[in-house]
Amino acid sequence: MRGLDGLLSVVIPAYNEDAMIPDAAGTILRVLDGASIPCELVFVDDGSKDNTWAEIEARSAADKRVHGVRFSRNFGKEAALLAGLRYAAGDCCVTIDCDLQHPPEKIVEMYRLWQQGWQVVEGVKSDRGHESALRRFCANTFYRIMSKAVGTEMKDRSDFKLLDRKAVDALLSIPETDTFYRALSAWVGFRSTTVSFEVAPRQAGESKWSTVKLIRYAVGRISSFTSSPMQLVTFLGVGMLVFALVLGIQTLVRKARGEAAEGFTTVIIVVLLTGSLVMVSLGIMGYYLTKMFNELKGRPRYIVAETAGVDDETADR
Numbered sequence: 001m002r003g004l005d006g007l008l009s010v011v012i013p014a015y016n017e018d019a020m021i022p023d024a025a026g027t028i029l030r031v032l033d034g035a036s037i038p039c040e041l042v043f044v045d046d047g048s049k050d051n052t053w054a055e056i057e058a059r060s061a062a063d064k065r066v067h068g069v070r071f072s073r074n075f076g077k078e079a080a081l082l083a084g085l086r087y088a089a090g091d092c093c094v095t096i097d098c099d100l101q102h103p104p105e106k107i108v109e110m111y112r113l114w115q116q117g118w119q120v121v122e123g124v125k126s127d128r129g130h131e132s133a134l135r136r137f138c139a140n141t142f143y144r145i146m147s148k149a150v151g152t153e154m155k156d157r158s159d160f161k162l163l164d165r166k167a168v169d170a171l172l173s174i175p176e177t178d179t180f181y182r183a184l185s186a187w188v189g190f191r192s193t194t195v196s197f198e199v200a201p202r203q204a205g206e207s208k209w210s211t212v213k214l215i216r217y218a219v220g221r222i223s224s225f226t227s228s229p230m231q232l233v234t235f236l237g238v239g240m241l242v243f244a245l246v247l248g249i250q251t252l253v254r255k256a257r258g259e260a261a262e263g264f265t266t267v268i269i270v271v272l273l274t275g276s277l278v279m280v281s282l283g284i285m286g287y288y289l290t291k292m293f294n295e296l297k298g299r300p301r302y303i304v305a306e307t308a309g310v311d312d313e314t315a316d317r
Helices: 021-034 052-062 077-087 105-115 133-150 165-172 181-187 211-225 228-256 264-297 312-316
Strands: 008-014 039-045 066-071 092-095 120-127 157-164 192-198 304-308
Touching: 008 021, 008 077, 008 105, 021 039, 021 052, 021 105, 039 052, 039 077, 052 066, 052 304, 066 077, 077 092, 077 157, 077 165, 077 181, 092 105, 092 165, 105 120, 105 157, 105 192, 120 181, 157 165, 157 181, 165 181
Parallel strands: 008 039, 008 092, 039 066, 120 192
Antiparallel strands: 066 304, 092 157, 120 157
8 A cells, every 4th residue: 555645747739729728627627626535647649739837837836736848849649648658746646637537536546546555546447438339440450450469458448548657767767759649558567457438529639540540550650569550461362371281282183174264254353463462462562661761760759849847857767
């Protein structure tokens, strides 16, 4: 059982969320103050084009527990989460969305579980909210692939979770540039448990995740964490080999019987099928080569333009 006074850092990525910053800060602080939990809030402005940073600075000036980190441009949510963890000073850290669709009340439950000795507390969606059947199917397929890659159940997991300082440090020590926070936080291990929650409706603003962006995100995360698509190339090659053998045997048998080969249609089908498989395979391998090239360049995950209320030495630990 841990002590009752461990500092909790709440990391909140924000992109064009000026309408939500005051509500998010006020609601989270009110919940944690009501539970007598010592805390700090770390907002990360992911290159917003609205007044998000101005709102963060205003909150930071009004309350010393509110800190801000501003990127030089949009680097993506994955980078924002890791930056927030790097600037967090807490004994444990919670990551939560700025739109409050992750219920802040559950942070108290996560913190109590951390006090009991749990080092990773995963937020698991008991209700995914309003989603189309296609989007739900794609999400389930994505999580099945990731569950096999990570070696633990990933279905309905989210970026809403608590990490002990040891887990945070282990996560930040991973050198790769193209990361998948939701999977890596499970991959690092440590004693883990779950807390279920229902996705709340957004209170203000609009979601920044279109269907196209979600598809790109899923493809990028799968390729960054698992080589399954590369294995698919092998399976396609084996399937094509079997097809070619069957077709070859059939052709030899017809030739031995003296039957006229219908040839032209079959040749066209085989050529088109082979060409398509080759192009798909080259595309998958090219995508992975691009990922390798980006990793080899060694560029930073993000660039911080300025901070508010932050001790920069915290990020250099």
